[in-house]
């Protein structure tokens with residue numbers, strides 16, 4: 487099959503699985519580091535040395551410590567949070583993303599006197615600043631998903647839900663997520679939080695990191711996660727036949743698939759051509775949405791993810807256009823936004 491020439495950057499795209507801290511470019515982290523160094527505020531190594539350009543082979547063992555012991559220490563005040571958020575937004579806009587759901591685990595910054603609520607408010611105000619900038623010619627609209635980390639205690643998880651409630655009304659926060667090191671568990675303690683989210687915030691979307699690693703891919707864990715009635719699930723790697731059928735049976739569930747992340751981190755066996763995108767993209771009962779997860783770490787922008795599936799799975803221009811268009815069905819941003827996006831999408 488020949489692959490039609492498609493300008494993947496110009497193609498209007500939606501990104502539904504991107505972690506804020508993992509989406510910061512190394513150049514931007516370097517800028518933050520330079521400023522802190524000048525002010526005598528950091529002893530950390532230069533990001534361009536710590537994370538050399540071109541290094542993308544972070545696996546599950548090296549990935550999580552990169553955040554807890556490095557990136558979080560660089561992005562540790564209001565200035566850095568605003569600066570990095572604006573940089574992430576302009577990177578997605580420059581790549582042709584027209585709708586972005588950015589996710590983040592609310593983080594207090596004690597040295598800067600910042601509470602978790604102020605952390606969320608700072609990101610939302612950076613989004614507003616970006617969207618109202620008269621020099622910004624992009625079509626990008628951004629919403630926020632707040633994540634519960636698998637390491638969180640139950641009170642911390644309830645705090646995330648409370649923040650969703652606080653900021654959902656203003657239209658900024660549209661979803662809640664479960665993320666974090668898949669080796670950490672068990673996750674069933676969070677059941678009541680997601681149950682309460684579903685019951686009291688019916689417009690809040692639920693997305694869950696799902697079967698990301700073998701440790702988090704047991705049938706018991708996956709049935710528990712499905713019992714929380716997620717609207718979307720992310721990664722979807724280690725599924726047995728029973729779970730696969732259960733996912734299909736739900737009807738219309740969004741699957742956030744992250745090819746480069748999974749290949750570079752060695753989360754799947756083999757290369758791109760053996761990625762489970764090949765197994766899912768034609769399944770009518772589910773909606774596949776290509777996503778980057780952590781473009782700052784894995785280095786593949788969303789435009790490249792589309793180029794990769796075209797190359798490795800032979801998608802035509804028509805296939806690519808209908809893949810993006812179908813993804814609009816599973817955004818958390820509401821019907822008005824869906825209409826705007828359908829107007830922007832290329833017809834095959």
Ligand SMILES: [Zn+2]
Nearest residue numbers: 505665720779
């Ligand atoms: Zn993720």
